[in-house]
Amino acid sequence: MDIDDVKPGFTQLRLEYSRDQYILESCEEQNGKHYFSSALCKGNMLLFGDKGETIHGPCITDKKGVLDLAFSLHCKTWISSAVNWITRSGSSWPSHNVTQSILKHGVLFVPIGVHGSPKEDIEWRVSFSVAEKLLVNTFTHTQLMCYALLKIILKDVIANDSECKDLLCSYFLKTIIFWISEELPSSVWEPDDIIACFMRCFSRLVYCVEHSVCSHYFITENNMFENKIEGRARGVLLNKLNTLHSYGWRCILFSDQISNFDVSMWNFPIEPFTLYVNDVKKMVQSRTLHFANSLFETYSELNIFNTGLLHNIWCHKFSLKHLFAYYISQRCSKQAQSLPLDVATINNKYQYKQYKSCLSTLLTNVYHDAVSGWLMVASLFYQTKQYRKALHIIRYSISKCTFDKLFFGMTLSEIHYESLKLLSFNKSVVYLMHFNVNSTLTPEELLMEGWKKQYTIPSTAYAYFLSVLCHYHLNNVSHCQDSIQDLKLVIEERYLMPDLKCTAEAYTLLGIALQLFGDKESARQAFSQSLVIYPNESYNSAARRLL
Template identity: 55%
Template sequence: MTSNNDLTFITSGSFGEGLEMRGSDLDIMCVNKIFKVYENITTDNKSIVMYLLMETDDVKAGFTQLLVKQMGPEFLCQFCEELNGKHYFSSTLYKHELLRKANNECVLHGPCLSDKKGTSDYAMCIHRTTWIPQASQWITRSNNSWPSYKVKQSIIKHGVLFVPVGVKGSPKEDIEWRISFSVGEKLLINTFTHTKLICYALLKILLKDVIATESECEDLLCSYFLKTIIFWISEELPQSIWKPENLIPCFMRCLRRLIYSVDYSICLHYFIPENNMFENKIEGHARKILLDKLYKLHSYGWRCLFFSDQLSDFQVSMWMNPIEPHTLHTIEFAKIVNSKLLYLAFNVFYAFEDYTYLYQRGIDQTVSCHQSALKYLNTYVLSVLCGQYAQYVQLNSSRNSNKHQYKQYKSCLCTLLHNIYHDSVSGWLMLASFFYKVKQYSNALHIIAYSISKCTPEKICRFMDMSGSHYRFSDLQLSKKTSIVQLWKIMLIDNLTFARNSGLIPIELQMEVEHKEYRISSIVYAYFLKILCHYHLNNVRQCQDCLQTLQIIIDESYCMESDIMFQSESYKILGIALQLLGDSEHGESAQQAFMQSVELDPDQR
């Protein structure tokens, strides 16, 4: 996803596989580059912070211990445990140190740090760049056409990851690490035919909506087992079987294999078959209840899917109200705009601060791309990048000469002119923010007026409930064969995102970016910035008019995201504006606005 000198962020789970399932969270694997894992070491390499050796003797298949062969700086010793005269890298100590650094904003969830709202999981991993002997048989095992030689080589070239979690109940659980093939599994899923991907999605829906609703079955199965089953079947069957006309037989074959696995308590890991993932897990009374439920579902054939409310609703709506093709595309557009997983993924993207490399790479990819669909997508990403990159340009520094400051000014302005292609408003407002920072208040007001003119009722904000007029307008645009990215440029009023320590945020909001990025509703920021400009121009009447309009916008949630965080920030902005105007009446109103902000979001710092 993104990478810097210390960390690489890799999307995982459903979102990383290209599926957005109801109730899914965002899974991200954070690969720590300061540790290196080897099978054996022949020479010392002082450039590597800490050497770690795999030690798999007397460890369950699929897991390993990491023996510390070359100790790094003293602060890394806190992660080590001594056993039989040897030092091992402790998965438990490592997780707890990460939890401590998270300042009580996360909780431990298996090998992951999860935010308290349960929207995202971060697993801190260690990378081994070479393939491991435990999975060597996989390289030559399949003589079928799947996976192809090229895909296998890509998976082998990447190596494996180590996730900080041991075998539950093991006496050495604290120093054990699970071997993860997450990246290899993503590469395999990228080879799935559409039919195979649908089978996988349907199994996941059946598990979440039907099977796991029984309290006894809730924690017995997980999506990883379903994925493993499809991998094995894919290896056994010719690729020609996975065609649209065979969707039902393929799905039923997968369901029968799941029943077989539960019946015999066996689900072999795809890369390391010696690891039976059902061992000591699917057993006893809970296994019997699960098996009965699976057999009952199987008795309904493919119609068992309609026990899921997602699919039963779809069936009824298709019969009662035939869906026009444009409406179907509009619904998909609404899903993308309101995708919480996509939004969370961009949060990680925004948190990455080395924009110079990404910015240059974005330009290269956009220029060299010949496919129009990818060109639009690259333009979108480059537009977002420009908005972030420009925020790190030093505009006012006493150490710089006038000539250098002018060069920085031109560079920032040029970059921001490329920041207007990812939605209809926020890029223009970042440009207005730039003019405010360089005290060109009249220029800022012209751009703010243009931005506000684009905030019309038919436009869409993230996470808002779409009305009939929104669907009709997007239908009209889609009928012109407009791409999703082009449609965002026309229809979407995205929130404004200021990077950590942004150089473009007004000084009145500087506190908000001291420790993290800051997001604010575009329409709210537009009127707030307008108030600031008029304030500096001593336009008292205009300040009062803008303030009244801002209050109405916030009270009526006009062109605003429905997310509580944005509503809370809006009242905070209103409070700052009221406080700025200074008299006792405004002071009381400011206090009320701040209290309303805290009431909406009590957890804010």
């Protein structure tokens, strides 16, 4: 082995002596010395293989592109560059027996060099694949679950972003779990603590990306993120990871294969509570309930609707006081939007009374769902130029936009089933934002001359849109950009958005935000995407905004 002037984790193999013609033909001469060439070895393998095979990294790929064949050289002794691993940790993991098995096996040399290196063709990567397999075999169920969940997030969420797709790989995730397993006692990895263990692993991943450092487990001098996790791509990845991390363990529900889990496939015994959940399913998927906010404007119509729900939808054991609070809250949302609100004369005594009346009405409007009522309060603060108060309410509202919330048209999963045991229906559901025509609470940036339609907007998108507006008026440029990125992520994931029209409205909000920020070309793209998703120009204001 010759590791001088070679990146850690790689080596050159200098030939001491051989009469074997194949080995001699696979060597290159450098400064009077002969080195076994990784490039020539793969080239010679192609000569002896089937026609149509190609080189793919360290492997030979068959002509159908289905099978990768990798060969390696076995070094039966432990290499000097990894000797510190033997005595580095005093923890109980891995055990003495496992450590001895790893040392006894040694390492492998894989035929691939450092990309772009002047000596790339004669460099070999040091592989610890057998050692890593022995370590993984010692994992508890909790460690395996953490590894699996990280891989699911990588594949289903992070890799879906074109700018993040090729930055991370499962090997980095496995390395992170190796490090944490060595640092902590084995007693930490208990099934009851799986959430804490998973979040510890996820936090370490965020830290590694933030500092562009992920040390190889056996050769610590090898920073696997060097020249890989950097620049704009690193910023995009870090922002996405931080956003996911802010949701805690619920970030795993961004994965379709987890969030689409259907409890109906299991034969759970039917309990009394299950009947209530079945009623909630009917309500969540009921078009009558979905359109209630926008269709019923008069008290008489509202009373008819109340009576119908009492007899046909609601479970008879559901507390009537919650039912009445629900509809009083709904009505207050509409009533507050019709109250006069002259921002220019807010200090005037009469106008101040109007403002207090509107605020008290809106505070009664927070009982019909978990989010939209509070966002209407934030809209009042925004309209009266109390931007910091608005941001405080927005942050609170966003904290309530969790994966266990219900919305129209969804399929309930186990997490919703459990959530309903803890919260009332009112606190478990997220409705759309409904701004009436001529509403005094509609942000000026949304208004368009001649547009006489109600604005119906997904609450998650509106929260970040309103955050953009507040930061814009406070001249918080970086926070403004962060909110735009968060809005993009919410749209990309269609988070708590019941249908395509809502997604189209969210793109319209993004276009307005980008337009406000001066990015006219990106704004046009957002408006155009809104029209592609929902091309009905009579009900999609994006068409007029493109003119």
